[in-house]
Amino acid sequence: MPKFDNLWGTGQSTIDGILRATADLIAGKNFVVIGFGHCGRGVALRAKGLGARRVIICEVNPHRALTAALEGFDVLPMIEAAEVGDIFVTATGNISAIRAEHMEKMRSGVTLCNTGHFNVEINIPDLERLSVGKRELRPLVDEYTLKDGRKIYLLAQGRLVNLACAEGHPSEVMDMSFSDQALAVEWIVKNKEPLSKMGSVVLDIPKEIDKTVAQLKCKAMNLKLDVLTPEQEAYLSGWTEGTV
Ligand SMILES: NC(=O)c1ccc[n+]([C@@H]2O[C@H](COP(=O)([O-])OP(=O)(O)OC[C@H]3O[C@@H](n4cnc5c(N)ncnc54)[C@H](O)[C@@H]3O)[C@@H](O)[C@H]2O)c1
Numbered sequence: 001m002p003k004f005d006n007l008w009g010t011g012q013s014t015i016d017g018i019l020r021a022t023a024d025l026i027a028g029k030n031f032v033v034i035g036f037g038h039c040g041r042g043v044a045l046r047a048k049g050l051g052a053r054r055v056i057i058c059e060v061n062p063h064r065a066l067t068a069a070l071e072g073f074d075v076l077p078m079i080e081a082a083e084v085g086d087i088f089v090t091a092t093g094n095i096s097a098i099r100a101e102h103m104e105k106m107r108s109g110v111t112l113c114n115t116g117h118f119n120v121e122i123n124i125p126d127l128e129r130l131s132v133g134k135r136e137l138r139p140l141v142d143e144y145t146l147k148d149g150r151k152i153y154l155l156a157q158g159r160l161v162n163l164a165c166a167e168g169h170p171s172e173v174m175d176m177s178f179s180d181q182a183l184a185v186e187w188i189v190k191n192k193e194p195l196s197k198m199g200s201v202v203l204d205i206p207k208e209i210d211k212t213v214a215q216l217k218c219k220a221m222n223l224k225l226d227v228l229t230p231e232q233e234a235y236l237s238g239w240t241e242g243t244v
Contacts, residue, residue: 002189003033003038004173004176004177005169005173005174005177006037006038006039006042007038007039007041007042008042008173009042009168009170009173009174010038010039010042010043010091010115010162010169011039011041011042011043011044011045011046012042012046012165012169012170013163013166013168013169014039014042014043014046014089014091014113014115014160014161014162014166014172015046015047015050015161016162016165016166016167017085017113017115017128017155017156017161017163017164017165018087018089018111018155018161018165019168020165020166021113021138021139021140021141021155021156021161021165022111022141022153022155023140024087024111026050026051026052026087027050027051027052027053028049028051028053029052029053029086029087030052030053030054030056030084030085030086030087031044031047031052031054031055031056031085031086031087031089032055032056032057032058032078032081032082032085032087032088032089033047033056033057033058033089033091033177034057034058034078034081034088034089034090034091034092034097034098034121034230035058035059035090035092035093035094035097035116036057036059036061036064036067036068036073037058037064037091037093037114039091039115040069040089040092041068041164042059043070043089043091044068044073044116046168047087047240048072048073052087054074054084055073055074056073056074056075056076056081056084056085057069057073057075057076057109058075058076058077058078058081058097059075059090062083067090068199070151071160078097078098078102079102079105082101082102082103082105082106083105083106083107084099084107085106085107085110086107086109086110086111087110087111087113088110088111088112088113089114089115089161090112090113090114090115090116090121091114091115091116092116092117092121093116093117093130094116094117094121094123095117095120095121095123096122096123096126097116097119097120097121097122098122098123099123099126100123100126100130102231103126103127103130103146103152104130106150106152108149108150108151108152109150109151109153110152111154111155112127112152112153112154112155112158113154113155113156113158113161114156114158114159114160114161115160115161118159118160119157119158119159120158121158122154122158124154124157124158127152127154129146130144130146130147131144131146131147131152132145132146133145133147134146137153140155140156140157140164141154141155142154142155142157142220155162164187167238169233175217176213176214176217179213179215179216180205180209180210183209183211183212183213184205184206187205187206187209192235
């Protein structure tokens with residue numbers, strides 16, 4: 001269930017933050033997403049839907065890079081993406097995903113923002129060091145002037161753009177995560193005896209809880225599902241039918 005808020009919640013609210021802060025046109029832009037995890041994938045999907053000319057993914061994980069390519073995104077190393085991007089969004093959970101070597105390659109007028117980890121994904125000390133001037137162009141948009149006259153626009157001082165410039169995730173997606181968490185707490189209380197004997201462990205939320213929340217959400221969204229016939233259930237749960 002948490003994947004729902006990282007993927008669709010962060011995806012939409014990050015774009016919302018960029019638009020509220022800048023009123024930029026996404027259509028026709030080269031939109032670079034650094035990190036293709038749940039959050040980055042959500043942002044990339046939304047940028048594509050808004051008509052970005054190219055959505056470019058930068059990754060360090062080959063599995064994630066391959067997934068991005070097979071989903072129809074460009075994959076480039078950041079040093080190459082830096083030369084062509086118009087809007088850059090970091091979603092890595094890592095430090096310095098955008099740093100001096102990238103800023104030095106960027107075109108004038110690019111927008112940088114972060115939807116990942118605190119304010120460390122864009123190396124702001126690097127940006128300060130490369131700049132000769134800085135002014136607040138409009139609320140939550142800082143214009144940095146580099147030594148060669150190029151301008152770089154930084155949103156929300158590198159903090160989470162969807163929280164600083166918009167309203168975070170829509171409640172319609174957070175309801176699933178919070179329901180999961182509330183039911184998980186209830187499950188822990190009800191099972192405190194056996195759980196207390198397990199010591200310090202990390203457990204997955206019981207599948208039944210996930211299923212209950214999904215069923216309730218489907219009902220709330222008026223989604224009608226098919227139901228397995230008894231024969232289909234037997235076929236799926238056994239290994240003899242169709243193999244012998
Ligand atoms: N903005 C929000 O509201 C919000 C919501 C949920 C999570 N987050 C944060 O977003 C971040 C990402 O979350 P996630 O669930 O997508 O994580 P994830 O671990 O699934 O994905 C991160 C991806 O970034 C890649 N990566 C790491 N360092 C990189 C680098 N230097 N260059 C390119 N790629 C790099 C990893 O390989 C990975 O695929 C986390 O810090 C998380 O806390 C933000």
